[in-house]
Amino acid sequence: MTRPGFPGAPAGPVRKPKSFGEGARRLMGRLRPERLTLVFVVALGVASVAFTVVGPKILGHATDIIFGGFVSRRLPAGTTTEQAIAAARAEGNTNLADMLARMDVVPGAGIDFAALGRVLSWVLVLYVAASVFGWLQGYLLNGAVQRVVYRLRADVEAKLHRLPLRYFDGQPRGELLSRVTNDIDNIALTLQQALSQLLTSLLSLIGVLVMMFVVSPLLAVIALLVVPASIVLTRAIGKRSQKLFVAQWKHTGALNAHIEEAFSGHELVTVFGRRREVEQEFGRRNADLYRAGMGAQFISGIIMPAMMFLSNLSYVVLAVVGGLRVATGTMTLGDVQAFLQYSRQFTQPLTQAASLANLLQSGVASAERVFELLDAAEQEPDTASPVLPERRRGRVEFEHVDFSYDPQRPLIEDLSLVAEPGQTVAIVGPTGAGKTTLVNLIMRFYELDAGRITLDGVDITAMTRDDLRGQTGMVLQDTWLFNGTIRDNIAYGNPSATPEQVEAAARATFVDRFVRSLPDGYDTVIDDEGTNLSAGEKQLVTIARAFLADPSLLILDEATSSVDTRTEALLQQAMAALRTDRTSFVIAHRLSTIRDADLILVMESGRIVEQGTHEELLDAGGAYYRLYSAQFRSPVEAAT
Structure with missing residues (x-):
């Protein structure tokens, strides 16, 4: 199977999306601890919206x-309103008379x-109050949203530590x-907006719907005709774009x-000249x-202009019908003005909700991927009643x-095998024989x-995994250093160690020898790749870290493969001094x-075919003898 990331690797099929409703429900369930805050948010939102929607009605007044003042100035002074209306009717201007009857004129x-x-002034007070309540709501x-995302990140981090190595x-x-x-x-952005x-x-x-029916039930019914069309349009487009958003985050x-x-x-990649393929x-x-991204954004982006078209169409119809009702005296000009404002405010939430469809779908697609991790x-x-050895000696036994x-x-x-305290057990064999697997089983990285x-x-x-691994020191062939000082990287094996203990461990593993030559000594900062140290120096730091932990069980997986022959000999001397009352497993080629x-x-092939000391295995002339001969015979012997 080709590893992902290199030429020929399969991209993998795009998984089918789960139910949008199920993903959204689980995401909204994350807000449950913020119930009280959300109650205040809703209350403030109601107050803000109430003040906002009352504004157009007052502005209509x-x-x-x-x-009314403009029309009053054109009417003859000294007459009453009833006389002005009667005069208009006498002239046959019935529409003007009806209009004057609906107005407050002098x-x-x-x-x-x-x-x-x-x-x-009242309008100003209402809008200022609406803004204050809206700011508090936001x-x-x-x-609340930031706390939800904070807990989600914490849950994911905790989940990663509970997942098995197989995952x-x-x-x-x-x-x-x-x-x-x-x-x-992306989830944070979705919830936030x-x-x-x-x-x-x-x-x-x-709120706007209520005020629309208060002002004019007929115009309100006309405006509501936009809603079914908007719902059908949004669902049709959203159904297609959801799959593309899932594919976008997959890719x-x-x-x-x-x-x-x-x-x-x-x-x-550079050495083998594979940059072009990469x-x-x-x-x-x-x-x-x-x-995938282009398709998702394009299809979901159709929603906004489509909703704007429906909104403008509704606005034209309402303006024409409202003008006719003013002309017939059925409505006042201020009520028509207020209703047109409400019609804009009515379609605006629909347009906003539709425009959020792509953001919601993208957020739910991301939520599905995070929930997959959390559901793994x-x-x-660990056992509820852990047991600890009465004495730390380092005796390890495999039983069938x-x-x-x-x-x-x-x-x-x-x-089956037994490693007695203080023994150094070396594990050799061809690649894939199960050497590293053996020590991984000791660490409980995998279950038997x-x-x-x-x-x-x-x-x-x-035992708990922490207790087990707390008695074990492990040094791998692939070094791992973090961004910090050399002292910090060594002290990672025992955070409570004193600076003197850190330096003692460094001297025992010959780290002190090259650290003293650095300008800042133990305070030299290295990055997470250790680019300012050689491969051998990085390995020495990791060995010093394991020694500082003072484990009863020491595991070295090709730990000396990156050091030179002289340093390797010095490390062998250091490890010999540290093997007292400590079991060591050494994987070596x-x-x-x-x-x-x-x-x-x-x-x-996962079986122990031979065991014994170096001399015993050479005398036996079996698998170990063949490995040893293949490694140390001269090129001439190999050619013959």
Whole structure:
């Protein structure tokens, strides 16, 4: 199977989306701890919207005062309103008479600026209050959303520590990082924007609808004809774009996985001249992301202009009908003005909700990916009644152990062995023989299929993983350093260690020898890749870290493969001094490093085919002898 990230690797099928409703329901369920805050948010939203929707009705009254004053000035002074209406009817101007009957006019008078000022002052107060309540609503809602995302990140972080190693073996690191970073950031953006706008839109829709029926039931019914068309249009478009949003985030994870893998091996890619292939693979994955993103944004983007078209069409119809009703005296000009404002406010929430459809779909697609991580099967929980060895000695025993990564392909079958305290047990064999698997089982990185492993007489499953691994020091072939000082990286093995203890461990592992030559000594800052240290120096730091932990069990997986021969000899001397009352498992391909081991295990296909000391195994002339001869015979002997 081709590893993802290199030419020929399959991009993987785009998974089908789950139910949008189910994903949204689980995402909204995350808001449950913020119930009290949301109650205040809704209350403030109701107050803000109430003040906002009352404004146009009052402004309509201001329009009536201005229009009434304008008409009053044109009527003969000294007459009454009834006389003016009767005169209009006598002239056959029935529409004008009906209009005057609906208006508050004083023949000969002008605009009542005092009344107009009072009305506008009330409008100003209402809008200022609406703004204050809206600001408070946004402040509380933003805090609630950030707390939800904070808890989600914490849950994901805790989940990662509960997942078995099998899960990480099957996940490209870039894909996993994309779920933990990009998808959670997208969820935060969705909750931040969508919740606020959706809440405001819903409340505005209700408030405006009520005021529309108060002003004119007929015009309200006409305006409501837009709603069914909007719902049908939004659902039809949203159904198609949801799949594309899921594909967009899937391809984002695949592209991140390729970038992370290709650039972490940038030197090898360059050395083997595969940059063109890597660039082509990047281009292919980038094109997949482009097509998915372009399709999702384009289809969901149709919603906004379509809703604007329906809104403008409704506005024209309402303006024509409203003008006719003013002309017939059925409505006042101020009421028509207020209703047209309400019609805009009515369609605006619908348009906002529709425009949020792409954001909601993108957020729910990201939520599905994060929930998949949170729903992944966890490692078996620690025992509720842990047991600790009475004395830390480091005796390890395998009793009829069976293990396989794939049930269809057995690896380790009926394996039994004993490592006594203070022994150095070397494990050798060809690649894929199960050497690293053996020590991973001791650390409980994987669970056994059958049998058991004991540490100082206690089944390791009867101990908590923290207790088990707290007694174990492990040094891998691949070094891991974090961004910090050399002192901090060594002290990672025992955070409570004093500076003197850190330096003592460094001297025992010959780290002190090269640290003293650095300008800042132990305070030299190294990055997470350790680029300012050589490969051998990085390995020495990790060995010093394991020594500082003072474990009863020491595991070295090709730990000296990156150091020079002289340093390797010095490390052998240091490890010999540290083996007192401590069991050591050493995985090695260079057989020269394990000649002095107390016990050498030779593994083939998950089985121990030979065991004994270096001399005993050479005298036996079996698998170990063949490995040793193949490694140390001269080129001439190899040619013959």
